[in-house]
Amino acid sequence: xxxxxxxxxxxSIRYFQSWRRVEREKIQTMLEAARLASCxxxxxxxxAIVVERSQLDRQTLDALKTPVSALNIELAxxxxxxxxxxxxxVGAQGRLRTLVDVGxxxxxxxxxxxxxxxxxxxxxxxxxADNATQAQTVAAAASDAGxxxxxxxxxxxxxxxxxxxxxxxxxxxxKVVNPPDHWLPLWVLLVGYPAESWEGGGQRxxxxxxxxxxxxKYGNGFKADPAVTERLKAAKMIxxxxxxxxxxQEIQALAxxxxxxx
Ligand SMILES: Cc1cc2nc3c(=O)[nH]c(=O)nc-3n(C[C@H](O)[C@H](O)[C@H](O)COP(=O)(O)O)c2cc1C
Numbered sequence: 001x002x003x004x005x006x007x008x009x010x011x012s013i014r015y016f017q018s019w020r021r022v023e024r025e026k027i028q029t030m031l032e033a034a035r036l037a038s039c040x041x042x043x044x045x046x047x048a049i050v051v052e053r054s055q056l057d058r059q060t061l062d063a064l065k066t067p068v069s070a071l072n073i074e075l076a077x078x079x080x081x082x083x084x085x086x087x088x089x090v091g092a093q094g095r096l097r098t099l100v101d102v103g104x105x106x107x108x109x110x111x112x113x114x115x116x117x118x119x120x121x122x123x124x125x126x127x128x129a130d131n132a133t134q135a136q137t138v139a140a141a142a143s144d145a146g147x148x149x150x151x152x153x154x155x156x157x158x159x160x161x162x163x164x165x166x167x168x169x170x171x172x173x174x175k176v177v178n179p180p181d182h183w184l185p186l187w188v189l190l191v192g193y194p195a196e197s198w199e200g201g202g203q204r205x206x207x208x209x210x211x212x213x214x215x216x217k218y219g220n221g222f223k224a225d226p227a228v229t230e231r232l233k234a235a236k237m238i239x240x241x242x243x244x245x246x247x248x249q250e251i252q253a254l255a256x257x258x259x260x261x262x
Contacts, residue, residue: 166188
C-alpha cells in the first residue's frame with residue numbers, strides 16, 4: 001500500500017476477529033517498524049512485550065481491563081504491552097559517539113567525540129539520565145515512544161491488521177511478563193484482524209488544519225490549499241468522514257455476533 005493510503009486507512013479498531021491468529025511475521029514487521037523509528041539520542045525508550053491473549057488466564061485478562069478498554073482487550077488476539085525504559089539515557093554517550101563514527105552526526109554540525117564527551121553528555125544528557133522523572137526526560141521519552149508506536153501501528157495497517165492503542169492495568173500483566181522495575185507502563189497496542197470493516201465507519205473527526213496548526217505565529221491558522229486537499233483525497237490519505245451511512249447497522253450486526261448490548 002502507498003504510504004499516504006496507510007495513514008488514511010488507520011483507525012482505532014475495537015472489534016477484532018478474536019478467533020483468528022495473527023501471523024508472527026506481521027508482528028515482527030510491526031516491531032521492526034518501531035525499531036527503525038527516530039529516537040532521541042539514539043536511545044530506545046520504547047520497550048515492548050508481545051503476548052498472545054490466549055496465553056492469559058481469565059483472571060489476569062479481566063484484571064487488565066479498564067473501563068475504557070475492556071472489550072478492546074477482550075477481543076484482540078495479540079497484546080503488545082509498551083513501556084518507557086527510564087534508563088534509556090544510560091549509554092547515550094556511547095550511542096552518540098557511534099552516530100559520529102557512522103557519519104550521521106558530523107563535524108559540519110559541530111559534532112565530534114570530544115563534543116559528545118565534554119559537552120553534550122555532561123551538560124545535557126547526564127542531568128536527564130540522573131533524573132528520570134523530570135519533565136524534559138519524560139517529554140523526550142514519551143515522544144520517542146509515541147514515534148515508535150505510531151510506526152508500528154502504521155506497519156500493522158499496511159499488513160492488513162487492525163490496531164488500537166489502549167489503556168491497561170499494569171499490575172496483573174506485570175506478574176506474567178515480568179518487566180524490569182525501571183520500565184514505566186505506557187499503553188497496550190492491541191492487534192488483530194478487524195471484525196468490523198477496516199473503514200471503521202469512516203475517518204474519525206478531527207479539527208480543521210487551521211485550528212490545530214499555525215503559521216508564523218499562534219492564531220494565524222495554517223491555511224489548507226484546496227488543490228492539495230484534493231490530491232490527498234485522490235491518494236486516499238483523506239477519506240470519507242465518520243459516520244458512514246451504514247455504521248449504525250454495522251454496530252448492531254457486530255453486537256449480535258459478539259452477544260453484546262446494542
Ligand atoms: C495514547 C492513546 C491512548 C488511547 N487509549 C485508548 C483507550 O484506552 N481505549 C480506546 O478505546 N481507545 C484509545 N485510544 C484511541 C483513541 O481514542 C482514538 O484516537 C480515537 O478513537 C479516534 O481516532 P482514530 O480512530 O483515528 O485512532 C488511544 C489513543 C492514543 C493515541
